[in-house]
Structure formats: structure tokens, C-alpha cells
Amino acid sequence: MSGAGEDRLNDGLDVFALDAGLWNSSVDYVAGWREASRAADRLNRALLAAGLELSRVRAVADADANGRGVVRLAGWPAAVEQLAVLLEDATGDAGGGS
Numbered sequence: 001m002s003g004a005g006e007d008r009l010n011d012g013l014d015v016f017a018l019d020a021g022l023w024n025s026s027v028d029y030v031a032g033w034r035e036a037s038r039a040a041d042r043l044n045r046a047l048l049a050a051g052l053e054l055s056r057v058r059a060v061a062d063a064d065a066n067g068r069g070v071v072r073l074a075g076w077p078a079a080v081e082q083l084a085v086l087l088e089d090a091t092g093d094a095g096g097g098s
Contacts, residue, residue, distance in 0.1 A: 024065075027065075031069075032063040032069035036062060040059035044058055052082065056079035057076065059071050
């Protein structure tokens, strides 16, 4: 499974850019997407190492309307809650304090 999400196997986590229909042919979206893809792949490897399943939560590479890379987190609520608990445990923050 890559950060780009090419292997979406009908798991319901399909993520599409809301502004995809507004893209401009003069903007280089590929460069931003490549940067986002590398970051999403790294995050997906970390999610796997933490014991999370990419069919439940994963990073997805995208580019915004200006061609900047964007990484979106897509997941089922229970899996996102599990990720939040892991992050809280790692940071010692129980509940998202400021």
C-alpha cells in the first residue's frame, strides 16, 4: 500500500480532493504530489510498525489547487481513536492538552 492509495481495495477509505475539478493545466501538481507521496509512504510505514492496519487508517498523498503537496489521514473512527491513544501515550498527553 503506498501513500498514494493506489491499492484501495473497496475498504471505504477512498479519499478524493474536493477541488479536483478546479485544477489548472498550468500548475505542476505532480511535484507537490510526489513530495506528499514520500511523506505519506513514511507515515504509512510508521502506522504499520505501530500495529495499525492500512485498511483501517492510512495517509493518502494529494495536491491542492495550487500544486502544493498535501497528506490526508483517512480512517475509520475506531482506528483514528486507536492512533490518538498511541500518540497520547508516546507524548504523555492524555486528552490533547494545549
